Structure formats: C-alpha cells, structure tokens
Amino acid sequence: xxxxxxxxxxxxxxxxxxxxxxxxxxxxxxxxxxxxxxxxxxxxxxxxxxxxxxxxxxxxxxxxxxxxxxxxxxxxxxxxxxxxxxxxxxxxxxxxxxxxxxxxxxxxxxxxxxxxxxxxxxxxxxxxxxxxxxxxxxxxxxxxxxxxxxxxxxxxxxxxxxxxxxxxxxxxxxxxxxxxxxxxxxxxxxxxxxxxxxxxxxxxxxxxxxxxxxxxxxxxxxxxxxxxxxxxxxxxxxxxxxxxxxxxxxxxxxxxxxxxxxxxxxxxxxxxxxxxxxxxxxxxxxxxxxxxxxxxxxxxxxxxxxxxxxxxxxxxxxxxxxxxxxxxxxxxxxxxxxxxxxxxxxxxxxxxxxxxxxxxxxxxxxxxxxxxxxxxxxxxxxxxxxxxxxxxxxxxxx
Numbered sequence: 598x599x600x601x602x603x604x605x606x607x608x609x610x611x612x613x614x615x616x617x618x619x620x621x622x623x624x625x626x627x628x629x630x631x632x633x634x635x636x637x638x639x640x641x642x643x644x645x646x647x648x649x650x651x652x653x654x655x656x657x658x659x660x661x662x663x664x665x666x667x668x669x670x671x672x673x674x675x676x677x678x679x680x681x682x683x684x685x686x687x688x689x690x691x692x693x694x695x696x697x698x699x700x701x702x703x704x705x706x707x708x709x710x711x712x713x714x715x716x717x718x719x720x721x722x723x724x725x726x727x728x729x730x731x732x733x734x735x736x737x738x739x740x741x742x743x744x745x746x747x748x749x750x751x752x753x754x755x756x757x758x759x760x761x762x763x764x765x766x767x768x769x770x771x772x773x774x775x776x777x778x779x780x781x782x783x784x785x786x787x788x789x790x791x792x793x794x795x796x797x798x799x800x801x802x803x804x805x806x807x808x809x810x811x812x813x814x815x816x817x818x819x820x821x822x823x824x825x826x827x828x829x830x831x832x833x834x835x836x837x838x839x840x841x842x843x844x845x846x847x848x849x850x851x852x853x854x855x856x857x858x859x860x861x862x863x864x865x866x867x868x869x870x871x872x873x874x875x876x877x878x879x880x881x882x883x884x885x886x887x888x889x890x891x892x893x894x895x896x897x898x899x900x901x902x903x904x905x906x907x908x909x910x911x912x913x914x915x916x917x918x919x920x921x922x923x924x925x926x927x928x929x930x931x932x933x934x935x936x937x938x939x940x941x942x943x944x945x946x947x948x949x950x951x952x953x954x955x956x957x958x959x960x961x962x963x964x965x966x967x968x969x970x971x972x973x974x975x976x977x978x979x980x981x982x983x984x985x986x987x988x989x990x991x992x993x994x995x
Contacts, residue, residue: 606628609687620773637968779792832885833878841897845914854867854872902914
C-alpha cells in the first residue's frame, strides 16, 4: 500500500488566486488533508460565471481539497477558527499584510491555541520590518519591483513582464518548502513555527545571470536583448525561425558549437574566425544568428529538434498552448491528465511535479463546491452540533 509523504497532516488553506492555492495543491498532492477556508462568497479565483476566465485556474489549483466557508470578520468566525486550530497542523494564507492580525487570528493568536501549529504566510514583501512591508503585491508588481521587467523585452523597447505568473507560483513553491521544513523541525523539537515568505525574496535568485552581467560590466544595467543572452556573452543563444514556427537553441560550450555546425552540415563554421570562440561569436552575434537562422528556417520544428537531439545540441521547439496541453512527454509522465469539466469540456489538469519512486500521486478529484464540507468539518474540529450550525448560518458566520 502506498503512503503519501504528508499523510496524516491536516492543513487549513486560506489561499487566494495562485500563490496560496498552488501551495495547497502541492500539500494535497503530497497526501495532506487540505481544508480550503473561504469567505461566504468564495475566494477571489472562484468563478462567478459559467465560463469566467478564472474557471480553469481554479479547477487547476484546487483539486484534492475540501471547502468550508467562514466569516473571519465576525467574532463567532474568529472563535470557531481558534477552536479548529487546536487539532490541525498547518494554517497558511497569502492575504494582504496584517489581515489575519487585524481580526485577532494571526500567527501569535493561533499558535497560543496550539503551540505545535505551523503558521505560514506569503506576502509581497514579507512580514519582517522593512520599508515595503505593507505594500500590496501581485505578480506584475513583483516582476517590476524585483527587477525582472527591467531586463525583459526587446533592445530599445519598454520593460515587459512575462505572461507566465512565475512570481506567484515561485512564491507558492517556497511557501510549500517553508511549511514542509517547519514540519520536519517540529518532528525533532515538538514545537511549531511561524513561516514568513516574501515574494520579492523568492524572485531575486532568478536574476542570477542578469546580476552576473551587471557586476562584470562594472555595475552597469545590461540592455534588454529580447531572447538573447542578458549579458551578450553567449551565442548562439536565441529563438530562430522554423518553417512552421520557431525553435530555441543555445550553445554554452565550445563543443556545443562544433556539434551545431555539424548538425547544420556546415562543419567549417567552427573554424571560421568570426565564430571560432564564444567571444568571437558574441562579438559577431548578428552574423552568428543569421547563419543559424538560415538553416533552421528551411526545416520544421520537429525536423530541427530531431537533428539537434541526435547531435547533442541544446534545442527545443517553441510550443504553443495547444502543443503544451497535448504534450506526449507530459502525458507519459502523468503530469497532465485530461478530465471532464462541467462548463469547459475536457481540460488538461496537472499532477504534482514532486515525485517519489514507487509512490504514485493521488488520483485527482474535482475542485470542491463552495462550503460543501462546512458542516462535517466544523463538527469534527470544533464540535459544532446541528443547533449551533443553524445559528451560525442564520448569523452569516458560515
């Protein structure tokens, strides 16, 4: 019988939008019992319409969870939460800074009820003192503040964000890591912990290459270069035209360039003085890219990828979203699973990226209906009987 690594761990998930819910998804897929705590109208991402744009991401991130509703602005709701946390292991949230403290249910108050509790929060800039502590943060503003937008875009063009919400998801991953690390520490000490995750902190390490170029250039900001290397130090390093789209190719060692030259049927390119070394190719970047592009543009993405893989060149097709949801490798790994959705038809849903040999990820479930488990969860964790449940519902607490 397979046992998931976090089996037996119970979590109250106050996650909103992407950051927190992705952490909850990872916890649930690792075997934790994740109870999603929502307002009476549901969290921000829960679709209000039949085909709202948020319908898919909500389904994407909230499988394998239970849902309860709780009005944390009410005294009864706050009291219920304090009763519940006595029997749970983790509470996490990604509200605006100070939200839970404002209602008397922050880390200090809840850990007073249960000293073994792991209380974790993810905010834009963290809870520790600092000039940005109370700034509100979303993915685009973190890409701006953390410097990512300053290095993204075409040369001479304006700063750009990446359309992928990577700041939200990398923060959710770090929130998960903080929680699991705290659970490990608790197993040794018996004491809980307060985990403080800053989205800005999480994004900063992704600037490693750009910051390397910044210091090499005597602390001068590198120019935006589109798909080229941020420091103009590597070539080929770009996206090239194909007969049916584009491919990405990178050479990070001299051996890669020799292999690419052979793959293109042009071994003499490796001896051409313009391209002989990485420094030469970087100095003649336009000519290098033109040479590669002239070869790739006459072949399909599949042909290029097959030839490059055969010759040991780092290359991949630029896939569109249809390619991604039908990717044969993601299907073979079990990362993507096609499942029916009541309004969207068949959709691609994901299993956890965290894999263990001989332990399969749990089967996906549908995302929970709003408040579907409220009565059962409150009875189990707070001893709420039918009479009290009626009073709580009548008073707008649940």
